[in-house]
Amino acid sequence: MKKILMTLCAWLLLAGAVHADNQYKVLVLAMPGKYHYEYIPIARDSFEQLARLHAFELTYTSKPEVFDGDLGQYAAVVFLNTPGEELSEPRRRKFEDYMRAGGNAMLVHRALIIPANTWPWFEKLVGRTIGNHPMLQTGVVEVVDKKFPATYGLPQRWLWSDEWYVSSNPHHIRIEPVLNVDESTYDPTKIWPGQVSTGMGRDHPVAWYHRVEKGRVFVTALGHNGEMYRDPQYLHHLMGGLYWTATGKGIEP
Structure with missing residues (x-):
């Protein structure tokens, strides 16, 4: 019996030490939608692996009731x-x-997509208002800011397939782009019958950061398909953005 108690105490101490090693706590809200649901179990597995690898505590949920609790315990809240x-x-x-x-x-x-005038504050949090987008296509993403953590591990020109969101800036928010998409590498007009898409031209950000209220905000338009959440480069992109968001660290001087 004594030996069992000693083993149990040792296990509890070890568990406490592991918990104490967590650097910060992150909340991920991942709810199923009409076009986005298959990503949830895949993304959860990947986020849990990132949490173990990078020693942060993770709350991953599809329940918005979590916002009824104490949000102050989280270094970052992720709307996935x-x-x-x-x-x-x-x-x-x-x-x-x-x-x-x-x-x-x-x-x-x-x-990033919210109906106009539904929650103007959230539109400003995003930093851009998203309109339509052409059909999912392969294009080339270009690194704009090599000094930002969400671009570490990415090549200067990155072949990627996604929905290339078209955005506008009605609230006149200043953002710091970190990734652009090269519209010459896909067809910005390829869209469903009855809709029109014209693209944005040379300045077409697909990931950026800025500050809102007293906090940090990182935004990425990438991540349409579930399989993307198994891609090492995409996960490096997400982790770099999350690291800066939660800690404010990592930007190269």
């Missing part, structure tokens, strides 16, 4: 293919308060 409109009015206010208190946010792909 989940737009802000999924939050009720009281939860929206709680998230705004979290950002005003120095919280940080990371927005991935479908999270």
Whole structure:
């Protein structure tokens, strides 16, 4: 019996030490949508691996009720293919308060799209208003800012297939682009019947960062397909963005 108790105590001490090694805590909200649902179990597995590898604590959920709790415990809140409109009015206010208190946010792909005037504050959080997009195509992503962590590990020109979101800036938000897409490498007009897409020209950001309230915000428009969340380069991109968002560190001087 004594030996069992000693073994149990040793295990508890070890578990406590592992927990203590976590550097910060991250909340990931990943809700299924009409076009985005298959990514959830794949992304969860990848985020859990990133959490183990980089020693941070992860809360990964599809339940918006998590916003009823203490958001202040999280170094960053990630909206993973989940737009802000999924939050009720009281939860929206709680998230705004979290950002005003120095919280940080990371927005991935479908999270960028919210109907006009639904939640103007969230549109400003994104930094751009997303319109339509051409059909998913292979294109070339260009690194704009080599000094930002979300570009570490990426080649200067990166072959990638995605929905190349077209955006505008009605709120006049200043962003810091880190990745652009080269529109000459795909057809910006290739879209479904009855719709029109003209592209954005040379300046077409697909990932950027900026500051909102007292917090940091990283945004990436990339990440449409579930299989992308198994791609090492894409995961490097996500982890670099998350690292800066949660800590404010990593930007090369």
